[in-house]
Each structure stands twice: as C-alpha cells, then as structure tokens.
Amino acid sequence: MLDRAIKGGPKYWGWLIFLLVMMTIGFGCYLYQFKVGLRVTGMSRDVSWGLYISQLTYLVGIAASGVMVVLPFYLHDYKAFGRLTILGEFMAIVAVLMCGLFVMVDLGQVTRVLNIIMYPHPKSILFWDMIVLNVYMLLNLLIGWNVLAAERKGIHYQTWVKVLIYISIPWAFSIHTVTAFLYSGLPGRHFWLTAIMAPRFLASAFCSGPALLLLICLIVRKVSKFDPGEKQIRTLGGIIAYAFVLNIFFFLMEIFTSFYSQIPGHMNTFEYLFVGLDGYGKLVPWMWAFVVASVVALILLIVPATRRKEDTLLVACIAVIVATWIDKGLGLIIGGFIPNPFEKVFEYWPTTPEILITLGIYATGFFVLTVLFKMAVSIKEEVGA
C-alpha cells in the first residue's frame, strides 16, 4: 500500500523535501542539545518543563480527537463519517508519534529511557501515560491499516478489527485523562491542582483535533480528487462548536473558583498569564491573543450562518487551533511553574535551538502524515469512495 506514497507531482515532492530540510535542521540542533545538555533550552531550575512537554500535552489532545470521527461512525452508525475515519486514525498515529519524540528530546538521559520499562513504577502517572499512548498508537495503526487494506480489496475488514475499534474508543478518552493526571495530582502546583483538568483537556482536544482535521481535509480536497463531503464538514463544524464552547466554559469555571475564593495561590498564575505578576509578563500578549482568537471562534461557531459557510468555518477552525495551542501548548504548562515554590517569578522563553527542535518534530509528524494521507487518499480515489 505504501507504494502510493511515492507517486506524486512536483508539489507533493517539494512539500516533502521542505519537511525533510526542517527535520534535518531540527535533528542537527538535537545533536547539539544531546552533546551539551538541556542548558541549550530556555528551561531552568524553576521552569523545569517548557515547550517540549507543552507540545506533548497539546498533541495528546490531537491524538485523542481522532475518536470524534470514529465514535459517530461505529457507535451511532453515522455513515457519512465512513470516509473520514481513516484520516482521523492516521492523524492520531502521527500525533502520538510526535508525543513520543517530544518526550525523548525532553529527557536529560535519553539513552536510559528503557528504565521506565525495566524498572516499572506503577505509582507514577508517567508510567501509565507511556502505556496508554503506545497502546493507542498500536491500536490505530492496526485498525487504520487493516481497514484501508480491506477497502482497497473491496472486502469487509475482519471481525477482530471491529473488536479493536471498540477498544480504541474508550482508549482515546483514557490517553488524555491520564495525561491530565500528570499535572492535576501534584501537591503545591496550585494552577494544575484542579479536578476539572481532565474534562478540560478532553474538551479542548475534541475541538482542536477536529478543527485540524477539517483544515487538512480542505487542503486534501484542493490537491486531490478526494472530497470529504459537505455533510461531513457540516457535522465536524457542529462537533467543534460544542467542544469549543465546553472548553471555554471549563476555563471560565477555573477563573471563577480562583478569583471568587481570592486564594492567592490560585490567582497568581492567572495574574501572571493575563496581566503579569511582580512586573513580569512575557506570556501576557500571547494570552490576550488566546482571548481574541477564542472570541472570534466562539462567534463564528455559534452563529449558524457562519458555522455552515465554508470560508467562515475555515477561519473559525484556524482561530480554534490558535486559541487551543496558546492555552495548552504554551500557557498551561509554563504557567504551572510560575510563580515557583518560593512564590517568586522566574520567567521562561524557548531558545532558538529549542524552537528548531520543536519545528523539526512537527515537520517529522507532517512528513508521516503526508505519506499516510497520500496513501489513504490514493486508495480512496482508486476505489471511488
């Protein structure tokens, strides 16, 4: 099936070469980081996780969101999503792959990573995160590949694949719940110590992932004969709208609890993020960009006319991706470390090598995604689905 991925026009190859260049630059920067140590990053004794772990958190959401096209099709027999499930599954695989890479580049002693398996400690949430993410990737790989292969041969996929599909649905919820538990169970990190972390993670996942999928579908429609379908786009728009509203609702609940209770530890990080604390406020412009993007997305998604119109829905999707990325891929993890355990502010900002390594991993993800989507779309074109 992979042979479909090596038949493409100059634009296809140009895109892949561009990604390869980005990957090479990122890998070069990683070799430098590997040699010198993590001091090449902006992380510090106080902000000990930065851009890498933030991206892990964001991408686990993207991975989990694959279920938003799988679930309606398999559990509600919503036939229209039949042509999208494979794309959702492949997107999940790629997102988990990037998650794994982000964990790897964040480790101080990457050569010892197998210690997690050789000396397993089930009390650690990281141990469970490793398990749920890897199993989820495996599930999607098996499902996606077999369903696509069956489609190519014009037959129905085997029964055991169906069993895996049913397992993969609750599993998608588990990966983001467990990832939220990484943060929400730590004493002394007030910003993270909240029971709504996991629900909020899921809500933001179920809007950001489908928004990205919709965006990619529209690109795929432009460059191939594959049409995701008008009905499908409309349904995705509805899913994004509900999930994004929930996401913002959960966020506002956090704000209420913190500021009505007036407990300083609970307010400090929000103050740092939105107005600055003790004169420091590197993330303030970003967080207000999050607010603006959220408002734009909310309006465009709630008003039926703009949600159903493709150009405005497209803008809404971009706004959703921007808002959720700033919220989860920047503010949430970095904010959790500010102020530090001594109630002091020590700021973080990623360095150039750190950003290039991050972009390199995204390029790797998009490279694999392009190859997988190319394969899936070519087969769908052949069988005329």
Added chain:
Amino acid sequence: MGVDRRQFLKITGLSALAGLGGKTAFELLAPGKVEAALPLMEGKRWAMVIDMRGMTEEIMKKCREACHRVHNVPEFDDPKVEIKWIWEEDFTHAFPDQEQGNEYVADKDEHRNFLLLCNHCSNPPCCRVCPTGATWQREDGIVMMDWHRCIGCRFCMAGCPFGSRSFNWGDPRLAPKELNPDFPTNLEFPTRTKGVVEKCTFCDERLAKGQLPACVETANKIKNDTLIFGDLADPESNVRQALRKHFTIRRKAELGTGPNVYYII
C-alpha cells in the same frame, strides 16, 4: 535480621561449601551490621531540627559551603542552571503560606534568611511520581537518589512543593572554572553526569560511616545544637526532645507531604 543459631550454622555451612569466606557469610547474614555499634545506622525516621534562635548568616554560609564541597556541587552564579542542596532563603519565600497568613511578622524573622534543604518528607510526592524508582524512600526515611537510574524526566521537580531538586542542565564538570577552581572538590564522592536530577541525601554516605551530616557537623562546630539531627521514631531522641520543648514550624505542612525538617523560631 533475626537469625537463630541453627540458621546461622546452616548459612555459614552452605557458604563454606560454596567456597565463600567467613566474612562473606557474615555480610550475607547481616549486611552493614559490622558498623552496627554506631548509633547513626539505627534510625527509622531521620529528621532535622533547625534552631533559628542561634542561627547566623555565617553558620548558614559555612553549612552550604561544607555540603557543596563534600558533594561536588558546582557553583554557577546563574539562577537558571544553579544546583542547590542546602541554601538560604528569606522568611517570606521560605514560608510563603505563613507570610500570607501573618501579615505582620516579627521584625527578627521577616527579613532574615532561613536554611533550606530537602525535607525528606514522610509521604514524598517526588518518589510517587518518579517513573523509574530513581528517587525512593529508604527504610530510615531518607529520600534517596540513584543518579545512574535517573532518566532526567524532571517529573520529581514538578512534584516537589519545596523546590528542593536541581537538574544538571549541563555537565557539572564544565561549570565556570573561575568559580570552581578545585572542582571536583571531593574525590571520594561521585560527580553527577549531565541530565540527571540531584538533591540533599541527608549525607547517607556519612551516616553509613557513623558521621553526622556535613551541615550538622559544621554548624555545631560553630555553635552547638544549631542543627539537631536524629531519629523521630525514638521518643527519647535529641530531635524529639527538642520538639517537645519548643514550638516549631515546617514548610507547607498543610500539603500533607510530612516534611521532616523543623524550624524553632
């Protein structure tokens, strides 16, 4: 380890058959028991009481220098990458909860420094979150680090509410030479590699030899009983007596981690 005469003969006999020497058999039976006469091997819950009444800036500085010298902790003079096992912090930042609870603090405490180190919590969140067991709690309560197993994920740093953990962002041997002219300062103790987390270990290597922690020894040379180190499990121990006699506070006790470093104000 309870071994009766019968078992003893059995094990020594088998060891002799297996060609093991008498000393080895003894070690098998009671590892470390050779030094058992020394009281510092016997603790069940090590703790420290810091008497701030007699504490001075000089004592704290000497303690920090002694600790960092004994454990090859390099000096960076850069808050981004610094490594601290024991250090000074003013009241407001050492006890942020107390500062918020008590708007007006006694003059003598408000702006003075306190000596901070790992609290060797009874219920340590760092050990709970560690995915490899590279940091764990010993039977005597010490929260230990295995610098050869640590993968450098820094989950323990996120988990510690006391900021007691430092990460080797680079190779400690490449720390600025002008600040560390004779680094490594103690050839008996390993230097760490880049990419692992480290922290105070209550001088486990000194306890094993029957010596008090380096900071305790240093402080008490200047002024006796400024730092009191002992076993909380023993009701008659020096630390328990000090806690009975004086009102003490602990850092962020409300989080339930059970810090084992107490401060007499």
